[in-house]
Amino acid sequence: FSLCWPCLKVVRVSLCGQISMSVAPLQITEPQSFFSRYLRWLDVLDPTALLSSEAEVENSRALLEKLGSASKYLTQDKKVNDAQKLCEASLHPDTGNAITTLFRPPAFMLCGTPLAIAALLPHTRTIPAFLSQFLFHTYNAGFTFYNRNVTCKPNKIQPFQPMLLFGYATYFSVLGALPQYLMNKFPSAAMQTFMGRILPVPLVTILSAMNVVAVRLQETEDGIEIKDKSGHVIGVSSQAGSKAVKETALSRAMLMGITAMIPVALHPLLSRSRFILRNSKALGPIKCVATALTFGAMIPVSFGLFPRQGTILRSELEVELQGNTTDSVLFYHRGL
Template sequence: MDLNWQFWRSEGQTFFQRFLHWVDILDPTLLFIPNKEILISRTLLPTSKENIAESLQDKKIRDAWKLSLASVHPCTGETIPFLLRPPAFLPIYAPLVVVTLLPHRKTSSAFICQFLFHYYIAGVSLANGNAPKQDEKKTTEMVFSRKQLLLSFGVITYASCMGALPHYFVTRYNLSPSGQRVFRNFMPGPLTALLCALNVMVTRSSEYENGIEVMDSQGQVIGMSQKAGEKAVEQTALTRAVMFGTAMFFPEVALQLLKRTSSLLRKPFVLNPLRYVLTVAVLGGMVPVSLSWMPPIGKIKTSDLEPEIAASTEETEVFYYKGL
């Protein structure tokens, strides 16, 4: 059990508590700290769960926790690839979301933007999900099967095609102004939410096919559970859908209301920049909210697990890593 796993078990009990931690962890400047310093900072961290809350009173150790949580995977203890760490989410998500919303003249350019967007989401899901089964690990690093990578590429391509459909209808057919508004402004939000959820579920499908590690209250692994894997993937898919669906749909609703208050807001040179600013602002709030919505370390009743796992422990609840 890694130190980060212990931290979330101790400090991730309430939404507000998790939100405050994520606001610190998502600091983009943490990306520029070298791996050597990350390893050194982790040597300062307490190994006992009971001492975590007390250690946060010390600024130096609090900063070490922040760096560890921003850079190290809670299951493997390995450093997460640079651009797939939580501090990189908003700096990369924001421009990718904006370019997918641009009024592309060609469907091919819309497809390329959608492909980059879903490619990054799939990379985040793989890098921050649960590690493969123990007997499939060659090292402590996460090793992905060929099937998992092929499924990931397939869902990225499918989601990119579906995401580009609204642009195809707008450029291919002579739609009325109201029809163009539906396809260009209102459809992308709900459609992106569904495609992001599908992306997560397919990319991390091995977790509910092969199971993920479940642990008792002492952090001891008691088995690999498909039921826990299914719950972890569903929770992550839901939070990803809510994050992007809200960030894309809410600004459009707000703009439609604002347009009624001033004729200036109906001008494209004012409306379009305002749309992108609102989208980035809402996304900036939704990233920590979605990560804080559900605990990174989830609980599941022992009675809901497979019989052989339930029979191996006397505890009524066990724990699993949800992933990001």
């Protein structure tokens, strides 16, 4: 994958109203408001975090372990804040284990941007359209898999899970490339307009959400762990699993839907401008840049749309779990 997406300049601000999110064996802080979560994700998505060595990650983990719950009161300390940022960018919230570098949150911008450009911009042939869709959906499936909730205890063993992920990516790629196939087969003006400008936006939005649901379907069936405010596990809930998957699917659909809409919306505006009328070949690069900027800007919006530590009311849980606690609100890890 091309790692050429420029680093965003992050402006540090004071984040107010934070709550503690337990991350075995760590504790990190998560802002409550959407705007604060957005700013925090801008910080966490710094691509330079991918260059950190294992020793640096372990040192950050050790610092947070040493501070324990006191770390949430020291967020203005640069050393503590940097340690939290590096742990959020490198470690899985459920296990505390390091995530494969290619699928860490900061890598999503670097790897996902060129793949999104290739998948969203028009092609002239079906095979290149399919290949770009396949790479895009394969990476998205891998990212979703590595950043899912791993507290799900499957009732059935799935020995062919990698093949299932490959099958999901192939299926979504075929659907994604279908408009290009129909445009080549039926070259009428109406078909070109519908398949080239109208259908792609809702199609990529739906497929992006379906990608998340397909990869994390097991969480909705077998459930995920839910905890009380003290961090004690009170059971495994499929209702919480369904809510976690739904929120993640909605955030991913918003990311891709808005990214796909920008080049389509810009086309009629740019095509009538004097600059494009004189330099028609510049339209393609401009749309590529617009797609890349939109995708990069929407990633922290998508990741921060819902808190990573999701909440669910006790009344929404299964009847057999409601008697396990007196807390009115329970918590779970949503995933990305």
